[in-house]
Amino acid sequence: MEGGSVVQLFLALGLIIGAAQLAGSAARSVGQPRVFGELLAGVFLGPTLLNLLHWGIFDNPEMLGHTIKELAELGVLFLMFAVGLEVHLPELLSVGKVAILGGTLGAVLPLVASIPIVAPFGYSVETAIFVGVVMSATSVSISAQTLLELGVLRTKEGVGLLAMAVADDILAILLVSIVIATLGPNTEAASVGELLWIFVRMMLYLAGALLVAWFVLPRLFAWLHRRTQFTQSMAAFALIAALLFGWSAEVLGGVAAITGAFITGMGLSRTTERIRHQIENAVRPISYSFLVPIFFVNVGLQTDLTSIGGDMIPLAILLLVVAVVTKVVGCGFGARLGGFTSGESLRVGVCMISRGEVGLIIASLLLSAGMLEQRLFEPVFLVILLTTVITPPLVRLVFRNYPTAIDPGPPRTARDTAAEV
Amino acid sequence: MEGGSVVQLFLALGLIIGAAQLAGSAARSVGQPRVFGELLAGVFLGPTLLNLLHWGIFDNPEMLGHTIKELAELGVLFLMFAVGLEVHLPELLSVGKVAILGGTLGAVLPLVASIPIVAPFGYSVETAIFVGVVMSATSVSISAQTLLELGVLRTKEGVGLLAMAVADDILAILLVSIVIATLGPNTEAASVGELLWIFVRMMLYLAGALLVAWFVLPRLFAWLHRRTQFTQSMAAFALIAALLFGWSAEVLGGVAAITGAFITGMGLSRTTERIRHQIENAVRPISYSFLVPIFFVNVGLQTDLTSIGGDMIPLAILLLVVAVVTKVVGCGFGARLGGFTSGESLRVGVCMISRGEVGLIIASLLLSAGMLEQRLFEPVFLVILLTTVITPPLVRLVFRNYPTAIDPGPPRTARDTAAEV
Numbered sequence: 001m002e003g004g005s006v007v008q009l010f011l012a013l014g015l016i017i018g019a020a021q022l023a024g025s026a027a028r029s030v031g032q033p034r035v036f037g038e039l040l041a042g043v044f045l046g047p048t049l050l051n052l053l054h055w056g057i058f059d060n061p062e063m064l065g066h067t068i069k070e071l072a073e074l075g076v077l078f079l080m081f082a083v084g085l086e087v088h089l090p091e092l093l094s095v096g097k098v099a100i101l102g103g104t105l106g107a108v109l110p111l112v113a114s115i116p117i118v119a120p121f122g123y124s125v126e127t128a129i130f131v132g133v134v135m136s137a138t139s140v141s142i143s144a145q146t147l148l149e150l151g152v153l154r155t156k157e158g159v160g161l162l163a164m165a166v167a168d169d170i171l172a173i174l175l176v177s178i179v180i181a182t183l184g185p186n187t188e189a190a191s192v193g194e195l196l197w198i199f200v201r202m203m204l205y206l207a208g209a210l211l212v213a214w215f216v217l218p219r220l221f222a223w224l225h226r227r228t229q230f231t232q233s234m235a236a237f238a239l240i241a242a243l244l245f246g247w248s249a250e251v252l253g254g255v256a257a258i259t260g261a262f263i264t265g266m267g268l269s270r271t272t273e274r275i276r277h278q279i280e281n282a283v284r285p286i287s288y289s290f291l292v293p294i295f296f297v298n299v300g301l302q303t304d305l306t307s308i309g310g311d312m313i314p315l316a317i318l319l320l321v322v323a324v325v326t327k328v329v330g331c332g333f334g335a336r337l338g339g340f341t342s343g344e345s346l347r348v349g350v351c352m353i354s355r356g357e358v359g360l361i362i363a364s365l366l367l368s369a370g371m372l373e374q375r376l377f378e379p380v381f382l383v384i385l386l387t388t389v390i391t392p393p394l395v396r397l398v399f400r401n402y403p404t405a406i407d408p409g410p411p412r413t414a415r416d417t418a419a420e421v
Numbered sequence: 422m423e424g425g426s427v428v429q430l431f432l433a434l435g436l437i438i439g440a441a442q443l444a445g446s447a448a449r450s451v452g453q454p455r456v457f458g459e460l461l462a463g464v465f466l467g468p469t470l471l472n473l474l475h476w477g478i479f480d481n482p483e484m485l486g487h488t489i490k491e492l493a494e495l496g497v498l499f500l501m502f503a504v505g506l507e508v509h510l511p512e513l514l515s516v517g518k519v520a521i522l523g524g525t526l527g528a529v530l531p532l533v534a535s536i537p538i539v540a541p542f543g544y545s546v547e548t549a550i551f552v553g554v555v556m557s558a559t560s561v562s563i564s565a566q567t568l569l570e571l572g573v574l575r576t577k578e579g580v581g582l583l584a585m586a587v588a589d590d591i592l593a594i595l596l597v598s599i600v601i602a603t604l605g606p607n608t609e610a611a612s613v614g615e616l617l618w619i620f621v622r623m624m625l626y627l628a629g630a631l632l633v634a635w636f637v638l639p640r641l642f643a644w645l646h647r648r649t650q651f652t653q654s655m656a657a658f659a660l661i662a663a664l665l666f667g668w669s670a671e672v673l674g675g676v677a678a679i680t681g682a683f684i685t686g687m688g689l690s691r692t693t694e695r696i697r698h699q700i701e702n703a704v705r706p707i708s709y710s711f712l713v714p715i716f717f718v719n720v721g722l723q724t725d726l727t728s729i730g731g732d733m734i735p736l737a738i739l740l741l742v743v744a745v746v747t748k749v750v751g752c753g754f755g756a757r758l759g760g761f762t763s764g765e766s767l768r769v770g771v772c773m774i775s776r777g778e779v780g781l782i783i784a785s786l787l788l789s790a791g792m793l794e795q796r797l798f799e800p801v802f803l804v805i806l807l808t809t810v811i812t813p814p815l816v817r818l819v820f821r822n823y824p825t826a827i828d829p830g831p832p833r834t835a836r837d838t839a840a841e842v
Contacts, residue, residue, distance in 0.1 A: 005491070006490075006491060006494045006678070007667065007668045007671045007672060007678050008668075009491055009494075009495075010495075010498065010664040010665070010667045010668040010678060011664070011665065011668040011672075013495075013664050014660075014661045014664035014665040014668065017657055017660060017661050017664070018661045020657075021649075021654055021657050021658065021661070024651070025648070025649050025651070025654070028650070028651070034651065063487070066484070066488075067487075067488055067491050069427075070426070070427060070430055070488050073427045073430075074430075074431075074434075077431065227446070228442075228446050229449075230445070230446070230449070230455065232705065232706060232709040232710040233442060233446070233710070235706050235710035235711075236438055236441075236442050236709075236710040236711070236714070237442065239435075239438060239710060239711060240435045240438050240439045240442070243431040243432070243434050243435035243438070244431070244432065244435040246428065246431045247428045247429075247431040247432040247435065250428045251428060251432075257427070257428050257431060281702065281706065282706030282710050282711075283706075284653065285653060285656050285702065285703030285704075285706055285707055286706055286707050286710075286711055288653040288657075289653040289654070289656035289657040289660060289703050289707075290656075290657070290660060290703075290707055293657070
């Protein structure tokens, strides 16, 4: 009958989830985390190689890509909610010093180091700073997923990563706001007072959201559980809370939506065992068998590695090296100053390498504001993708001999354990 | 940061799933099926009352509505997959005679009876036939969900409904093809041979899909289960199968996508206990706590009851009465002829009343083909909505004293039982 876009979405999702499953299993069989294979599946299906969405059977690639992107965003929201469920706030606060020092150094160092790399390629210092701001970002989702798979999310390093990523999120958003306000095309836009207000608003939101999540959500859910008999209701209410906290994080607080979802998860980790089980038993399949693979594949779907100018390759290589080294050194040194051992500092630094969707969002923002030209955007994009793809194997490498890590050999995996009831 | 459409989707989904939960619970507390409340929540949130998607906070209602509609379609796809998991093919074939007789009479009677209702309102016989074709449709999803909630899906009536709905789906599509070919604006389009080909193609597809689902899928999944260790993989593969069968049903077979998903579920109901549990434990939360409520709410989101012309109200009322009576009588009499008792025939007839999304699709198709004018589309739309909303309470009524029905009083419900492991 009618046919059209909906069944085309079914086909595209079938192929995307299928490719993610196959590539994930292939990655596992060579000892790598599944997420590494899922990211590569995206590059394979994307414009770089197969260009899935532009096949003749899909008559509206833009609309289809839009829907897939929104499913991907739902995926990363629920993923960070699931990560939050595994973490307790006191743990997070116990690494506050590490988070602030590591988050700051890990954002400032890549920014500063990008300037002498980009400027010699014929760009102004301002433009070099814009690239630096992109490099200051960190995407927590890919490392969090990898640590979950390896069974080491609730270690000192795992909690350090989560706390440091929140600090980095705040800093990266502040840096973007500052450069747009001071160096952007509409420089009359913002004053020091306005920048201060952005910061104060973030802090107010985070404090408010944490208080509501910590004190109100567990009581609310206990009350709802007494009132409703339908088994799937607790899960539905958890999704509703994650969606509304995610929305409010961006709209009220000016922080990333995933930060709001993460806070929701932390709050709900305090409910009763029974409610938490009902929530986990629903959020895991929704995330891991449906939406999260779409998120990882979508990173590659958005990238065209073939369009990059040949003369930009040296810049991309230099920038990649600097992006990796400065993040590891910056975050690692900050963690060391905050009291982590050298080993712990190295591991948490490696976890922070991935720029993922946060880097993509900042780069796209600067592109559409006319502050990054398309030719320069492409190598930056490549570096973001590469930092994202290499993070899971690197994380696996530094956690190789970790005492409590589960060896991810071919038999049953850590992610299984984590994903089982 | 960036903000925009994605967080607006989060907000809209949070409100939609939230309204569905509250209305579902309210419906339960007055002894009605949850799905009844969820349908009313959609009317409440839709253009008839609150007009959610056009609130000032949403800056692109069309795009947002499009994404929500696609999530809704995913919801009904997975819902019918879940229904298929509960049914065995031999059961379905055992009511083949009932399905063919009831499906045919239940499609022809509403069509014929609509003509003397619509024509006196100043419309041509052709136009009246177009309205009749819309009325010949049946949406199985709402009744299937209601029977699942009441714990009576796997009864003679429940299986009869599912088989009859497949027959009705085939007939309704054939009728639409015939009227478009013979009475539509491009009458040169189709010959008898082409119509025959549409029918043959459907039959070939259904036979092929059933064979693949029945013989190949269980073996394939057993093989996949031996090869993959990741717990969520079986669920992911089940979703992939449902998506690809759904796509192929429309594109290869010309039947509804949900028929393909239903066949997938029937095939996978034959796998091992362990695999089926893994699939059910994933598909239930994805469907019932996330996507299916979006589907039910979306029916109301698409409907504006206030735009209907005052002079069309008598037509709508007459058409509603005829639509309900002819479906119950047609399907019921067919079932009786096929060997059901009078009680069974009445119950299965009532289950067939809902026109739901199938009626909407046909009506929209005829509207966009210029065969239904907007003024006439609106009362037809209202009748579709009303047949859909009244079906769950009517089904509940006729199953009231059913021996194996679980009384859906305020304590733990049948849907709980069905939804629990």
